[in-house]
Amino acid sequence: MSPTSVPRAPSAGAGAPPPAIEKRIVLDLDRCIECNSCAAACFLNPAGAGPAVAPARAGAALLPMLCRQCASPACVDACPVEAMVRDDRGVVRRRAFRCIGCGSCSRACPFGVLGEELGGLRTFLRSKDAFSGRLMAKCDLCQDRLAADPRAEPRCVAACPSGALRFVETAPPAAQDLDLLGGRTVGQDLFARRTR
Amino acid sequence: MSSSAATAEAAGLCTLCPGACAMQLARHGDFMLRGEVPLTNRGGLCPRGSALGEVLDPPSAARRILVPQARDDGRSVLLSFPDAVERVIQATAGGEITVFLDGNLPAEQLQAAAAWTAAWRNADLCLMIEPAERDLLIGLESSGAPYLEPSAWAGCDGFLLIGGVFEANPTCSRRIFERRKSDRKVPLVVIDPGGGAACKFASHRAACPPGRELAVLSAVAIEPASPDAPAGRACGPAVRRSEDSEVLAEATLTAKAAGAALKSCSRLAVVVTAEYGRSADWAAIGCLAGRLAKARGGSVAPQTSGANALAAVRIEHRLGTLPLAKALLRNGDVRVVLGGDLAALLGWTQEQGTRGLAAAAAALPNRTTQAARIVLPMPLPAELSGTYLLEGSRAVTVGALVPPPAAVPTPEELLGAFARRGGTAAPRPPADVSGLLDRCDCPLPAAWPIPPGDAEPPGDEDLTLLLARQGFNAGTGEITAHASYQTIARAEPDVRLAPADAHRLGLRNLQPVLVRSRHGQFRGRAKLCPTLAAGAVVLDEALCEARRLLPCRLAPGGEGLVALPVPVTVEVLP
Ligand code: SF4
């Protein structure tokens, strides 16, 4: 299936679950310089599903919130109109023509990456109206780029000047010299430089 | 939706800072043109670089200045190009004319403009760059320190960062992180009263009160036990204010520790950015930073707000074009501004900044074009090809991403048209530009007096205003201000405050605030910044409204331009 074709039915109740995603984006907490290059590149992506990468304050740091492309995505389960799906590559995507902008996925996501303040089109359209009549922004790992070149990286990763964002094989992290903590990778001295 | 794969239209480099990131223009569907980051990571593309691609897009192009216009009795009238040239010449009335040209254009444009103005009896040329950057670069050139080549970062055994370096050029962070990844013991010393991103990664942070970068750098450089201690002392005027015991007392402990950490370095990299409104000492800081790097077997890496500021300084030195301060002193002259935003650069009001202004040329409207009687079109940076002095002062030929729109003249063509109409024959074609771009052999300028002015004692409640680089806007924002990420997602500018001050003021993160100095006021939203020392408040130096709170002043005799930190109050808005 071409990455740009309509994804198949949602994973919930659709027989065998899609295979695990092959690559995903991880953030090195010890490298993010809070430059917003990732957010700007995502914001300006004309082929994507809205500005899906947006920074959020995490204690002393302002860090980009990135979808983890969960194997059992709560956002997909929560969507009442089956607009949010996990496709046959394991990428959790939003079907634009189905999305009614109700915000259920945003509330369901345990990692807050679809938060109304973070990535929703609300910010984009400068509207006080959080959800109704809008589409939720959702990272699809820049499928248009991956379709053009299998070595390509999502825009946020390619735009990251510090090397904090990486597009890596999902398993096994240790073989890639990664210390994964959820969707984040950290150096040996977690937060040491940030709290000094 | 991923309904349309992008077609690559052109590839080139971003020239908004010396990082020179690779960028592509991509066409999405039939009409949408975008600046895109290449498919795989070759360094990054910051929000400024993304904006540069976007302003070539048709929606932004709708705002472009494509034909000459005149303001007659408040009305805008379209002119033909010959009529516009005629009006500019009439406005000079045979008198003197000062041409202010954006100094961050390709070197060939700067050289050709200098040739035309030299031939034109009535005209003088000023290559406009940030005043603080010009001073810093002169200081670095005078120090004799080599510039850091891209391949040399990996071999550095220590880094000294002065100012908001990661904001000025985010790509240099990767090189520093890679080096520290291979050796965690490599010291990373940061001197930044603005509390920029690099502070979070510092192994040693030298505390620095606002405006006292020179004193703190002196304390770091003059490490008493070091055999090459003269690095700091040898700079003469560089340490003229380092005797300030109060500052040194406060900074001594951290500066000494930082100095000790760098003591054993044999390949020290000094990465420095000159920020507006901080100090009158940038030339001395540059000289001292350069000498320190040299004494430690290392190099310097200046991070400027355009990619060609170093070329402009060298061309000014070789061809004797007017420094900005001297050009501004020429009150009787008629001014023509080609590119850049003179009023915004100086933090002056539109009226002050455009006094004597006959004409302004720009690709997109700015405060200077808004005040000019005659407005002319000019290409965007991505539409001109030519030579830039990029990282490590390498001369690199950068191609245009797209040609300028039809009938939009290059600065060289514009100046040529004015000069010809003013009776000047075409000058001999300039020689190869490379001869102009060799290092300046310039001495450190003598310290000049700080202009008298707003010596207003701070009140009890006052904070000190600093301006600092932020990664969103390039220069004074004349290009990026038109891009959608900056105007929509970043519509409310940050007012960075230390958590202790925010607590004292009863402020929460992201709450709207009003910052007032005696020169004006600025509205933004509070951003609590744990790396900022209490007592300082920081605004984005690219925003003209922020610069107005601490406008540039001319030193007597036009020796320099200076803006210093000022006291401000911060008011919480409902
Ligand atoms: S939006 Fe949240 S729940 Fe859905 S896949 Fe991403 S991280 Fe998981």
Ligand code: SF4
């Ligand atoms: S581009 Fe990279 S360094 Fe910049 S905010 Fe995003 S993750 Fe952090």
Ligand code: SF4
């Ligand atoms: S401004 Fe500098 S860091 Fe940003 S994209 Fe351009 S060259 Fe790269």
